[in-house]
Amino acid sequence: MAKITSVSPLAPEGFPELPVIGGVRFASAAAGVRYAGRTDVMLALLDPGSTMAGVFTRSATRSANVLDCQAKIGADSEAGAAIIVNSGNSNAFTGKAGDGSVAAICAAVAGATGLPETRVFTSSTGVIGERLPHDRITSKVGELVAALDPGKGAEAARAIMTTDTFPKGACATVSLPGGALKIAGFAKGSGMIAPDMATMLVYLFTDARISRTDLQALVSGINARTFNCITVDSDTSTSDTLLMGATGASGVDVTAEDTAFAEALEGVFLDLAHQVVKDGEGATKFVTVNVTGAASDADARTHALAIANSPLVKTAVAGEDPNWGRIVMAVGKSGAAADRDTLTIRFGDVLVAENGWVAPSYREEDGAALMKEPEITIGVDIGLGEGKATVWTCDLTHGYISINADYRS
Amino acid sequence: MAKITSVSPLAPEGFPELPVIGGVRFASAAAGVRYAGRTDVMLALLDPGSTMAGVFTRSATRSANVLDCQAKIGADSEAGAAIIVNSGNSNAFTGKAGDGSVAAICAAVAGATGLPETRVFTSSTGVIGERLPHDRITSKVGELVAALDPGKGAEAARAIMTTDTFPKGACATVSLPGGALKIAGFAKGSGMIAPDMATMLVYLFTDARISRTDLQALVSGINARTFNCITVDSDTSTSDTLLMGATGASGVDVTAEDTAFAEALEGVFLDLAHQVVKDGEGATKFVTVNVTGAASDADARTHALAIANSPLVKTAVAGEDPNWGRIVMAVGKSGAAADRDTLTIRFGDVLVAENGWVAPSYREEDGAALMKEPEITIGVDIGLGEGKATVWTCDLTHGYISINADYRS
Structure with missing residues (x-):
């Protein structure tokens, strides 16, 4: 593949009318x-x-x-x-x-x-x-x-x-x-x-x-x-x-x-x-990662970035796969404090996992429906304290590989 | 794409004849x-x-x-x-x-x-x-x-x-x-x-x-x-x-x-x-990252992992692109000590960059030829001390995306 010329599917409708700034x-x-x-x-x-x-x-x-x-x-x-x-x-x-x-x-x-x-x-x-x-x-x-x-x-x-x-x-x-x-x-x-x-x-x-x-x-x-x-x-x-x-x-x-x-x-x-x-390279989904209940704000940010940067989380989002296990994995690997049994995971408003396991009320089709949206919110409560952080990311798609690996012939 | 069934191109010729271990x-x-x-x-x-x-x-x-x-x-x-x-x-x-x-x-x-x-x-x-x-x-x-x-x-x-x-x-x-x-x-x-x-x-x-x-x-x-x-x-x-x-x-x-x-x-x-x-997911290249001259062994490992985990380095390798600028980027972002002007980069035996710029002897075709090999060595000397580390990784390809994003229909 050579050059990709299409506009991101997540682009705003147009460039805003910027006001004149005096000076x-x-x-x-x-x-x-x-x-x-x-x-x-x-x-x-x-x-x-x-x-x-x-x-x-x-x-x-x-x-x-x-x-x-x-x-x-x-x-x-x-x-x-x-x-x-x-x-x-x-x-x-x-x-x-x-x-x-x-x-x-x-x-x-x-x-x-x-x-x-x-x-x-x-x-x-x-x-x-x-x-x-x-x-x-x-x-x-x-x-x-x-x-x-x-x-x-x-x-x-x-x-x-x-x-x-x-x-x-x-x-x-x-x-x-x-x-x-x-x-x-x-x-x-x-x-x-x-x-x-x-x-x-x-x-x-x-x-x-x-x-x-x-x-x-x-x-x-x-x-x-x-x-x-x-x-x-x-x-x-x-x-x-x-x-x-x-x-x-x-x-x-x-x-x-x-x-x-x-x-x-x-x-x-x-x-x-x-x-x-x-406009992230190859992006098809805009993802908000909200982490709450961490031991500190710094820990919350570490968890949030571990989720947002995980290739397995990002490819799951690309595949519209409500793969909450990969979020558990990312929290576990981040290095910040976490406890399997106090972790709560939500996709949008849908409670997915709590108390160290999938939530009894969770239905896979609810998670799958949310993942089809262009904008997705992943909510993770660590259950240990008051620390919180929000980061924003996009998915990891074939477009990213094409842009960064395929353009040289 | 559904299931990928082919064997990794980097697989050994066969499974070794394991000796019987008494007990x-x-x-x-x-x-x-x-x-x-x-x-x-x-x-x-x-x-x-x-x-x-x-x-x-x-x-x-x-x-x-x-x-x-x-x-x-x-x-x-x-x-x-x-x-x-x-x-x-x-x-x-x-x-x-x-x-x-x-x-x-x-x-x-x-x-x-x-x-x-x-x-x-x-x-x-x-x-x-x-x-x-x-x-x-x-x-x-x-x-x-x-x-x-x-x-x-x-x-x-x-x-x-x-x-x-x-x-x-x-x-x-x-x-x-x-x-x-x-x-x-x-x-x-x-x-x-x-x-x-x-x-x-x-x-x-x-x-x-x-x-x-x-x-x-x-x-x-x-x-x-x-x-x-x-x-x-x-x-x-x-x-x-x-x-x-x-x-x-x-x-x-x-x-x-x-x-x-x-x-x-x-x-x-x-x-x-x-x-x-x-057998890394989607791997087509086996990459050895050797970091020397770091301020400490721990710093060398931090640099080596930053290079080995960088999506931009990994996609460059997938594209057989001798994109040494992305290695500079990865060293710069790692958080470990580095100095632009003491950094030396080699692909295999080919000197690519030194003294804060591309090496005068470097020819793009030499780097490009090396990147076509199935096994690639990236050598980085930080120029600050005696710390060293080696890590091994693979490239990031469409295969990885297919395996992790595409299998759900």
């Missing part, structure tokens, strides 16, 4: 980094006074771009900021040449925008281990700056796709006593064409006026409950990056304690995170 | 636990004076049989011992009824052999969460005892197969100053038919005279370097069991310090462990 403009261009006949570079420019926050992969082999962003993200600045992202080449494991590519791109953007280089953030996504032809990108910077437009977020979201089957966007509006705030963001994740990894990139923007430290606190906390709780195949990218900018253009001040803003922001994070899972 | 007799029978038209129970009887040792799954949801074996294995006894194993039903997650099934089987074997129940070891493998129809097994015990024969090890190896595509046996002879010693063993592992897990069972026998504590020390140590270093899909069974019996029939004394015996024993363990991987 942010977007542009995209076709630089021919790797792909032909499509855009592959996007630039976002944020006005002076914007604050920036970010979270990044913890991979020990992270890309040159990630290292550069991490070095810059914690600084306060009154200057604006730029985010420039290319698809087609991840600039990961490219040694000192990779560092040079990042420096060249930052210099070009700084030169064209008047920003200091310390306020230019870069991401690259695509094939790894190949030298990034950064001159193809730097030669497009002038064109990108000239084309900047507040309404071009959707085009920017398309330019960063690699093997995604749909662009991923989300937005929210928050009404506060001081006025209305807008939040918009887009993401990419999960792929197929080139020998690359399922890399996740996320960019979010708001016109709220918020300090850098408060924005970072919000972003880090919400990220832990959203993007850090999704898994497609347990393989962590070298390039995962989430960047958020707050321009202050609304004139409305918020802090990390502002629950209405935080809740709206978390909704946007969660929406994008779910869209990444729904 | 051990085998029998098998068709009890109809789940399968029709094949044997599904095996009994091994060891003469008085035998010592027993074992290692078991650490799953928190382990089966009733495993819990019973663990309670018995550490006791000294001058009585003989029996091992009775059924396939078709794992008796796991069957609550108190499962404990009752183990007790009933042990009582039946004790009654028919004169052994104390504390010397009867049981294993069950197959579907989980269904009550074991143990009366089908106990009703065959008389027949099994009557049929015991020192030469029936191969038949016993077949009776414990579930979704294995070939029976797995290995043996060795050790010449010592005091005389010759024999070692024979068989294993099962990796499957497809029923909604069960890839469960591994291993039984080994020797005519050496060795204390229980020395035998256990040897078994535990060698197991850590062999069976504990294989992975098919990262999913740990609720039933994994390895039991070894030493009858002393040779009259030759050995201890845990006897290197010739230990080396021969390790050879048998390793042979069986590799056969389990070669």
Whole structure:
């Protein structure tokens, strides 16, 4: 099998109408980094006074771009900021040449925008281990700056796709006593064409006026409950990056304690995170794993990830097989505390197993009917404490194998 | 796709001629636990004076049989011992009824052999969460005892197969100053038919005279370097069991310090462990992952397992794709110490990457040629210390998905 071109069956109906965020403009261009006949570079420019926050992969082999962003993200600045992202080449494991590519791109953007280089953030996504032809990108910077437009977020979201089957966007509006705030963001994740990894990139923007430290606190906390709780195949990218900018253009001040803003922001994070899972390579089912009653929240997360990453659980879901025995297995192997005789398992609202055995009320046809749904909830109560966690994943199908094993002939 | 019936392309040419081990007799029978038209129970009887040792799954949801074996294995006894194993039903997650099934089987074997129940070891493998129809097994015990024969090890190896595509046996002879010693063993592992897990069972026998504590020390140590270093899909069974019996029939004394015996024993363990991987569900490639230069042996093992369990590495191998970027990714995500710029990667003897980038001498066609071999070695030097580890795995193919997702209609 060669290239898979159909859109995920779990895709949303369409890309949302992203609101204009005061103080942010977007542009995209076709630089021919790797792909032909499509855009592959996007630039976002944020006005002076914007604050920036970010979270990044913890991979020990992270890309040159990630290292550069991490070095810059914690600084306060009154200057604006730029985010420039290319698809087609991840600039990961490219040694000192990779560092040079990042420096060249930052210099070009700084030169064209008047920003200091310390306020230019870069991401690259695509094939790894190949030298990034950064001159193809730097030669497009002038064109990108000239084309900047507040309404071009959707085009920017398309330019960063690699093997995604749909662009991923989300937005929210928050009404506060001081006025209305807008939040918009887009993401990419999960792929197929080139020998690359399922890399996740996320960019979010708001016109709220918020300090850098408060924005970072919000972003880090919400990220832990959203993007850090999704898994497609347990393989962590070298390039995962989430960047958020707050321009202050609304004139409305918020802090990390502002629950209405935080809740709206978390909704946007969660929406994008779910869209990444729904575009998981080969995905046909969206799975929510809820673990309760664990000895601690950390134990609950360990159990939930063991279930969500188990190839046997994921293939059972693909086969629409209510194979609860594999969930028992995954809990047992996770390493976190569990007791066979206090474990309770539910598919949706259906009680499947309790007291160390199948529930007397459970009928196989009830479980089988639930497994035919495109969205499935697996509920596991460990029966030992108050710890809880939720993670989201997709199934493991022939599509995943085809995408990752079959494309080379 | 329904049932896959072809034998693994990685299977050995045939089942070895297992030597008779003085003091051990085998029998098998068709009890109809789940399968029709094949044997599904095996009994091994060891003469008085035998010592027993074992290692078991650490799953928190382990089966009733495993819990019973663990309670018995550490006791000294001058009585003989029996091992009775059924396939078709794992008796796991069957609550108190499962404990009752183990007790009933042990009582039946004790009654028919004169052994104390504390010397009867049981294993069950197959579907989980269904009550074991143990009366089908106990009703065959008389027949099994009557049929015991020192030469029936191969038949016993077949009776414990579930979704294995070939029976797995290995043996060795050790010449010592005091005389010759024999070692024979068989294993099962990796499957497809029923909604069960890839469960591994291993039984080994020797005519050496060795204390229980020395035998256990040897078994535990060698197991850590062999069976504990294989992975098919990262999913740990609720039933994994390895039991070894030493009858002393040779009259030759050995201890845990006897290197010739230990080396021969390790050879048998390793042979069986590799056969389990070669019968991994859907396997078409046998992969050795050698990690050196890690900060510690534990770190090396963490890296090696991250590579061996990565779905993206495993699908690349399936696709015969020398995708070394995915190995970089797996090292990066493992959580153990690593540095992009000191990492060296080899496929077989071919240097692929070093100094944080692809090696100047590397040619893609050299890597591609190596990946076409049925047996592939991935070498990773972390460049930080002296820690090393080797693990063995197989690729992740459409066969795995078919076996685990497609069999339910």
